[in-house]
């Protein structure tokens with residue numbers, strides 16, 4: 055009844071062609087990370103050869119013009135700002151998610167989640183700007199100078215809170231309803247249920263959220279640069295200005311040459327290493343190796 | 347305990363009328379020592395069966411005994427499942443189906459398939475039929491229109507849809523969707539039709555319509571149908587084959603004419619299954 | 626004894642509620658403060674002239690016309706490059722590789738790392754690779770390409786999700802009809818996966834528009850109207866940064882630019898979540 059064409063072998067070739075095309079494209083996408091690491095390493099190589107790794111920690115100070123490359127004050131800056139903000143944002147974020155699931159009347163839960171999503175969408179430069187014109191003068195009025203570790207922590211907290219809250223929200227959604235019902239049947243109170251049943255069940259999602267938030271905090275540049283004062287020093291109080299690794303790159307890249315420029319790429323490598331460690335941690339957690 | 351004598355209280359089957367003369371037994375598909383593994387797990391083991399041209403062969407058996415897997419190995423749909431291995435031999439009219447150099451696209455045009463759940467493409471009714479035709483190289487618009495109209499009449503859908511050929515196929519009822527899927531398979535004029543429980547997702551009325559259709563296909567096509575509905579298998583099949591899980595893998599227990607399987611089963615398992623005791 | 630336990634319980638329950646509600650109040654208040662402050666200071670400033678005239682006097686006066694053009698161009702380059710690559714990779718990952726194949730696992734892992742790379746590192750990389758090695762200099766092209774690398778993981782992830790949302794039945798029945806994989810992909814899977822692609826596109830756009838750190842040393846600071854893609858161009862976020870940090874008296878225009886950026890982003894993210902909610906759920910597309 056029907057005679058159909060017989061161009062099947064040419065179609066098979068099209069399939070093969072498509073497959074190779076896709077593979078080529080995917081290889082590009084997959085190798086960008088390698089490319090990044092390679093270029094960072096290449097640019098960092100000269101200074102690593104002249105100066106060696108240890109001097110990045112043992113030099114008396116960061117004065118690249120005079121050949122002094124001590125990164126530790128910046129490392130401390132990054133560390134303090136990150137740890138501080140994660141410590142504040144984690145409870146706030148998780149409580150926000152708990153609120154949406156177990157405390158809020160439905161009429162409030164939805165708008166509140168929307169609000170968190172909105173917060174997640176605001177760009178870092180706007181947070182930085184707000185911190186600069188509102189927060190920094192406020193802190194300065196309490197204790198000068200104003201631009202400080204504290205300002206950095208507050209801004210970072212606001213920035214990573216949505217990440218943690220949204221992840222926590224997603225993982226609470228995945229907690230099976232029968233756990234909650236079972237706990238209710240035992241006569242457990244609301245908070246006891248949340249602490250004893252919901253949190254353990256959602257543990258891995260909560261951790262993943264915190265890790266993502268930490269990654270964001272470590273990598274944040276503009277906002278922190280705008281509010282932290284950028285003095286190269288190991289902070290001795292919440293009110294002293296600091297400079298983070300990322301801010302250091304952003305500030306000096308514009309005019310850095312030679313070994314100085316290479317030293318900035320070294321700090322880029324350090325950041326990459328931190329992120330790689332975090333990804334590994336997230337992976338470890340999401341494969342269920344954290345149990346309640 | 348396998349009962350070997352009829353159990354009192356269960357009605358004996360009414361006798362099968364002899365089938366019309368479609369069944370000059372000429373094997374079209376020869377399956378020889380076919381086994382299928384999903385990874386390490388065997389789905390069925392050492393199945394040897396021939397399927398006669400122009401007849402309806404019913405595959406029956408309990409859930410999980412490998413009927414679907416068997417069907418999909420006949421058109422090599424198993425290629426799409428990672429980790430799926432086939433061994434043995436399938437000859438379709440002399441064509442070695444499992445040979446690596448076999449043109450699967452052409453093979454699948456010769457062996458059509460209808461699935462348990464109706465799955466028309468999210469296109470219009472017309473496009474659902476036109477698209478495979480065009481893909482297989484038919485360009486002549488007039489010829490396409492003729493073919494589409496013919497198959498739609500064949501499946502009894504023409505009068506129901508002729509005024510809305512360009513509306514979405516997914517707006518059809520379940521029974522109509524299934525008949526559209528049959529039309530879509532038929533429009534490529536295959537030699538063999540594989541049907542995996544084509545009626546099980548349908549209400550009794552649509553199921554009856556589809557069943558009548560299948561009967562109407564006899565002698566024009568070689569039909570292999572999986573069904574859990576033994577009454578249906580009795581009504582429509584010329585041949586029947588029973589699969590069963592033994593030693594962790596599906597096995598072919600018994601195959602023969604429908605009359606023989608349903609009325610004088612040789613294997614006690616078959617006897618028990620067709621009298622509704624097991625499975 | 627039971628009474629005591631109950632009182633204790635009530636106390637804890639009360640404390641927990643108080644904590645939860647005050648956390649929520651704190652977050653809401655901060656948010657309102659931030660947004661309220663920006664709107665309050667910016668609203669009177671935003672006019673049609675502001676949106677269309679180029680900045681004057683280092684941005685203290687004039688508007689953001691040329692800045693919006695540069696931003697659009699950077700975004701265009703970014704999406705023009707990342708969409709084909711992202712789509713291709715997503716198709717390969719979702720349709721042509723199994724989850725446990727080595728190639729698939731490696732690609733996925735490297736994309737995971739890529740999505741965590743800090744934007745300043747992208748800036749370093751872009752500067753070293755696009756500006757220096759490829760010789761593109763400080764240009765819209767360099768900036769766009771750098772951003773393309775940055776948005777790829779988001780784009781790939783949600784496009785892949787879009788493909789995975791397409792019912793397997795389509796693939797099986799297409800194969801059973803003897804359709805080639807290319808045909809199946811182009812005519813059946815791609816249309817059905819469009820919503821996922823769109824969500825990825827919109828999210829990627831959001832990330833690109835919000836970006837500052839990756840652009841400072843790739844697309845540069847120049848606030849003139851760009852004449853070609855090889856010109857340096859100042860993105861909106863960099864404009865805000867520059868006005869607030871380096872230009873005394875630039876606050877008013879910085880406020881107005883910040884509001885424009887926030888509104889743009891809210892619109893973009895709103896579109897993304899609307900798409901995800903209303904369109905992805907209605908998986909069946911009729912053509």
Ligand SMILES: Nc1ncnc2c1ncn2[C@@H]1O[C@H](COP(=O)(O)OP(=O)(O)OP(=O)(O)O)[C@@H](O)[C@H]1O
Pocket residue numbers: 384387388389407408409410411412413414415416427
């Ligand atoms: N894609 C797959 N991957 C792994 N195992 C599979 C796959 N498909 C089927 N199986 C297994 O192979 C065996 C046979 O399955 P099959 O679907 O062929 O059974 P069936 O006889 O069609 O059952 P039913 O009557 O329920 O449709 C089952 O044990 C099933 O779990």
Ligand SMILES: [Mg+2]
Pocket residue numbers: 413414415542
């Ligand atoms: Mg089955």
